[in-house]
Amino acid sequence: MLQGINLACIRGDRELFKNINFSLEAGGLMQVHGPNGSGKTSLLRMLCGLSNPAAGEIHWCGTAIRSLDGDYFAAVTYIGHLSGTKDDLTVIENLCISSALAGFEISVDQASEALKYMGLSERESLPVKVLSQGQRRRVALARLLICKTPLWILDEPLVALDVMAVKLIQGLLEQHLQQGGLVVMTTHQEIEITTAPVMQLQLA
Amino acid sequence: MLQGINLACIRGDRELFKNINFSLEAGGLMQVHGPNGSGKTSLLRMLCGLSNPAAGEIHWCGTAIRSLDGDYFAAVTYIGHLSGTKDDLTVIENLCISSALAGFEISVDQASEALKYMGLSERESLPVKVLSQGQRRRVALARLLICKTPLWILDEPLVALDVMAVKLIQGLLEQHLQQGGLVVMTTHQEIEITTAPVMQLQLA
């Protein structure tokens, strides 16, 4: 489904990586490894279509993503280093609106449900700015429960999460993979996915 | 040396914790544990003197910190969720200036030395904004090599760091403790300090 062909990335006068090739099938997870600054975030942003590779092509279901445009975006959920939440809106408003903007209009009940799953049911109506670092992260990740797109691209989703929350996310990933979804992710923490084939991509 | 007496914290209409008591001696490490949103960051900011506890007192060498003011600040190094680096300055400028503002004026060579230790020697003269998440974190943490204050207060110092960097920090901590320093820190990741007494404080 998702293919990277001879990808290369240049930042400033530094070549971060080149000749990266991979092919990820439905139900597969790709973990991108590498020390700090090896280009993991840069690679993930390319895979989303947010930036263009210095060389090489990215294919989705056999078509180059740059020619797919909007259609490709409809298939991707990206959660990056930044959480994409509005400080002034409440937790539940944030979730409803960010889902709607991603093309999934949901009812307040559905949102409540998702937040409950993420352990935020008591904070539902607080503005995000008063939340703790880990709680903000959970609000961002709650989108995974709602945006049922085939491809998830997650940049260090586990940062700032406590042990409970890490388990939750692990469960979510397994479920998504079982339903034939694809996941590309990076993390410096250990994560064990046993139910699906895991591909390791090592940078630098 | 550092004592918390009956500390309480109220955020909004929620009481995060109360009756927290601890006493940390020279050479001791206190790890603050607790799930997301349990008030770890809030506690650490109180210990720095950035915010006031809703009840209770914090003592440093037997004196309440609110009456020590500047003298106390001279004894503390705090590294929080935010890294406190200026995007537009280069790595080395950042380190020099942030150290100088903390009261430690250093030469460029000393700064270079510290950055080399943190594995950033090749990026010394890049502006911080082009660095990766982990590299930014390293720049912030490089201050630990320079600011030889007795008390370190670290809020999730390991976030976004790769395995190598985690080892580095671990080494730094051990060394600081051996020299009679005090450390208060939070982290959701595992960290093993074997050379010093470790106190665990569990919130909620």
Next chain:
Amino acid sequence: MFGWIIKRDLLLAMRRQSDVLTTLFFFIIVVSLFPLSVGPEMNMLRTMAPGVVWVAALLASMLSLGRMFSNDYLDGTLEQMLLSPQSLSLLVLGKALAHWLVTGVPLVLMAPILGIQYDLPAEALYVLTTTLLLGTPVLSLIGSIGAALTLGLRGGGVLVSLLVLPLYIPVLIFGAGAVEANMAGVGFNAHLSLIGAFLLVSLVFAPWATASSLRVSLE
């Protein structure tokens, strides 16, 4: 989608009512500063009035441009919008419209009262309000391009003014000109239709230009 964006931005504005109010008060205060620095002679003030009100409206609208995208940018929402399957131009149009509703409309409503402070005659007040009604959406639309281009550049707040002010000048000239023409007893319809034309043109092109700028800024 379009609806959601507007709804969200209005919600945000309501949550921080201060946003709406402060743009408005900025407008009021700037207009009130001029008599203080120029002196209280009414004849002089009356001649200056259309120009001052228009410049103040333009500055007020421009100052709030910073908020149009930058908050969304800083917290990553904008990244998510770019990844949304809907047309980005439409999204941008929604944001510009919301911006106008939040900043432009209050200015239009306030202008007659400020005109009274400068002792403008009733008909001139009416013309002033009409030109502002037609002109402020143009300011929001053109402004969105500047806001998108300067995104993420620190100090963008002032840079945006540099980019945007020259583009605002035609609107300013014809807006203030219409009122002056009316006060001089000349017809002002030509002025109005020109501003209308600006509005149409910017409705068509600005969202597209803004969308492309956003893509560039976030690359």
Next chain:
Amino acid sequence: MFGWIIKRDLLLAMRRQSDVLTTLFFFIIVVSLFPLSVGPEMNMLRTMAPGVVWVAALLASMLSLGRMFSNDYLDGTLEQMLLSPQSLSLLVLGKALAHWLVTGVPLVLMAPILGIQYDLPAEALYVLTTTLLLGTPVLSLIGSIGAALTLGLRGGGVLVSLLVLPLYIPVLIFGAGAVEANMAGVGFNAHLSLIGAFLLVSLVFAPWATASSLRVSLE
């Protein structure tokens, strides 16, 4: 410490020259907008000139207030400054001084040229420059209070103007007043000494008020 703060802020300003330049261009553009919207009669323009230049300087200085602390706040540097063992008031004074060097001084240097555009006589130009030289530091100092109070409040950019503009009014009145007095052939020394007095008072009190505001804002 004081030196380091100034050095750092100047370094940052140099890294982003656009910051300095854009404040300056904002000033120039606002001053140049008026003839466009008011019309080209020279007599009228000459009477307006001191007022317009002063209002523009005030707005330009005010607009750059946002940057005074907010960047430091967002990236956590400010937290570190509060934790620094040195006196916070001194740090704040350093930041205000740096702000003035970066935004105030260019305005002062530019003002005579703009005055020429409005056909001001030579002596009036000299008075204008002197008042700006004395007055702009007051703007930076008073502004720092507003900037510190609105820290971290979204939409603070406009809120700060609401807080700070009324406090700027005396400086504005005497600044523009001195030039007008000179043009009317009256003495302007009283005006100058008053501005000087404002400067002294704000030098003493503003850093202290700003420091307390910062502690409040970061609590």
Next chain:
Amino acid sequence: MSWSSVSEFFSMGGYGLYVWGSYIVTFICIAGEILLISNRRRTLEKQYGLIHGVNRKRDSK
């Protein structure tokens, strides 16, 4: 008393618009202020489950 008829009273010697304009707006402001406060109080009471009667009893004890 300087009024001989009601209509004279309302015309205020030709200044009716200004005089009544002032008074009416003033009273609208006052009424608005009072209304706003009691609204704020009512929402609070609803939220707290305070019943007005109880509250009053408690106050006047």
Next chain:
Amino acid sequence: MAINWFKYSSPASFYFLAGKMIPIFVFAAVILLIAGLYVGFFVAPTDFQQGEAYRIIFIHVPAAWMSMFLYVVMAFWAGIGLAFNTRLSSMFATAIAPTGAMFTFIALWTGALWGKPMWGTWWVWDARLTSELILLFLYIGFMSLQAAIDDPRRADKAGAIIALVGVVNIPIIYFSVQWWNTLHQGASVSINQAPSMATTMLMGMLIMVLASWMYSIAVILKRARVIILERESHTAWVAELRKKGAEQ
């Protein structure tokens, strides 16, 4: 009268004390208002210069006075709150601001409505008018700042700083505006057109001033009570109030 003032400086006891006092002030305000209006409209004679238009004075002057006075009181309480960290005084300052702003607005509005028939224009840039306008901006700045901050204790402190800076500036502003105005050829009109007011006019005005005082006190106490309830929601005594309410 042996009142234990310390006892009433806690929000809880103040809450109940204020509850008892409000009716008294409301009563006084209503009586004085009626009396003032009666004197103003039916006793005071027509002004030989201004005709009936001068009757605006009965709200204009009290409103103008209250607007200035309340700012000082607000800054005073805010300052006390900042210096001694007493919650109640800060809440008081917050409660005063809207009423002060309202009086400022009324002074401006009635002044404008008075100016049109008397001076032929709604507004002139006279020193007194201008400083009243600036006062309105100061009030609005104070309120906007407090509204923009969510944490009430932070809002109190920030508000106190701006109120104090403002109160230092008010005389400066006032005198600079006055000087500014007189340096020029001066507005062709001045407000002091009624040098020898008929005693009944003066009476009516003074009664109305008293009425505004009573009204302000009542309204401010009422608002302060609401603010106390909002802010003290986590305390034991409010919880007790809540329980009492729920039982019935």
